[in-house]
Structure formats: C-alpha cells, structure tokens
Amino acid sequence: MEEDTRSNAPAPAGAIASGRIAPGELAFDIDGVVANTMRLFLDIVRDRYGINHIRLEDITCYNLEDCLDIDPEVITDGIRMLLQGDYPHVLQPMDGCRRVLERLGREVPRLLFVTARPNRDVITRWLHDLLSLPEQAIEVVATGSFEAKIDVLREARVGHFVEDRLETCFLLADAGIAPIVYRQPWNRRPHPFTEVGGWDDIEALLRFSPGS
Numbered sequence: 001m002e003e004d005t006r007s008n009a010p011a012p013a014g015a016i017a018s019g020r021i022a023p024g025e026l027a028f029d030i031d032g033v034v035a036n037t038m039r040l041f042l043d044i045v046r047d048r049y050g051i052n053h054i055r056l057e058d059i060t061c062y063n064l065e066d067c068l069d070i071d072p073e074v075i076t077d078g079i080r081m082l083l084q085g086d087y088p089h090v091l092q093p094m095d096g097c098r099r100v101l102e103r104l105g106r107e108v109p110r111l112l113f114v115t116a117r118p119n120r121d122v123i124t125r126w127l128h129d130l131l132s133l134p135e136q137a138i139e140v141v142a143t144g145s146f147e148a149k150i151d152v153l154r155e156a157r158v159g160h161f162v163e164d165r166l167e168t169c170f171l172l173a174d175a176g177i178a179p180i181v182y183r184q185p186w187n188r189r190p191h192p193f194t195e196v197g198g199w200d201d202i203e204a205l206l207r208f209s210p211g212s
C-alpha cells in the first residue's frame with residue numbers, strides 16, 4: 001500500500017493554512033493586488049508614446065527602469081499620470097477581488113488598504129466606485145513609503161498583509177507582520193512566505209462566519 005505522504009509533509013516555512021486568518025486580521029496593498037496598475041501603466045505609455053512591444057510578463061522587477069527597455073523619462077511620466085489619475089483609460093480590478101472584498105466587508109466594520117502612494121485621493125475614489133460597500137467601510141492609508149506600512153499595520157493591529165512587492169514583504173516579516181505574496185511577474189524570486197495566485201486563494205485563507 002502506498003503511503004500518502006502529503007498529509008504528513010511539513011508546511012513550507014511561513015505557509016498559512018486555509019481558513020486560518022480572521023477577517024479583521026488582514027489588510028491589503030492596492031496596486032498590483034486589488035488594482036491592475038501595471039496594465040494601466042502599459043496602456044498609458046502605449047497610447048501616449050506609441051510603446052506597444054512590452055507585455056505584462058516583461059515587467060520582471062518592481063523598479064521599471066531596471067527591467068524595461070524604455071526611456072526613464074517615459075516611465076516617470078507614465079507613473080506620474082497614473083498616480084494623478086490623469087488618463088482616459090480604465091484602471092481594471094484584479095479578477096475576483098470585488099466579490100471577495102465585498103464578502104469581507106460584510107464581516108468587518110471596515111476594510112483596511114495601505115498603499116505606498118504619496119496621495120490617497122485617486123485610488124480611494126476608485127475603490128469606492130469599485131466596491132458596493134458603505135464609504136466608512138473602506139479605509140485607505142497612503143504612506144508615501146514602503147517602510148511606513150509597518151507602523152500603520154501595527155497601529156491597526158493587523159497581523160497579515162497582502163502585498164506584491166517582495167522587498168516590502170521581507171520588511172513586514174522582519175517587523176512581525178505575516179506577508180502574503182500576491183503572485184506577479186515582478187516578484188518571481190524565492191521567498192519563504194505564503195503566496196497567492198489570485199483572490200480565490202485569498203478567500204481560502206480567510207475564516208468567514210458560517211453561512212456568510
């Protein structure tokens with residue numbers, strides 16, 4: 001008889017089992033996790049600068065200058081436009097995020113989003129338009145820096161954070177906050193953390209009330 005070794009296999013370091021995170025113990029990055037911001041960036045530089053040879057999969061690092069063969073000034077301008085909301089395109093949500101966030105939003109008094117953007121206005125408006133939840137159920141903190149996310153999460157007593165920038169995941173882990181890596185082409189390096197491939201995976205980690 002063949003032994004089933006899977007159930008006895010140790011969980012990978014840092015792995016969080018299904019259904020283990022209480023809804024109030026999880027907060028979210030926005031760009032690259034809720035919003036398909038890199039797609040928007042490519043749309044902007046395609047239409048403004050005629051750059052159409054770059055695919056999402058080509059963005060293999062978080063600092064675009066380091067992995068894209070585009071004039072750095074074009075990158076700076078594209079990022080400026082997307083941060084200011086200065087574009088005719090639609091910023092698309094990641095697949096499934098609306099359903100899971102709205103379900104979560106019915107379980108907790110408010111959802112916490114922490115972004116390293118310098119300004120919260122554009123992305124907060126976008127989240128309010130995206131989610132059918134009361135305005136006070138959505139809290140957005142814009143820190144202006146990756147490091148400052150730690151203080152915000154500590155103060156909110158949130159122990160888990162979904163993030164797509166691997167360097168930030170390591171910072172969070174050092175501070176005792178469990179990062180959950182949202183898989184993207186720009187975070188494909190070895191790491192010891194729990195990783196999700198999309199919002200169904202995030203949903204599976206959460207412990208919802210029965211029948212919710």
Ligand SMILES: [Mg+2]
Nearest residue numbers: 029031032164
């Ligand atoms: Mg991000």
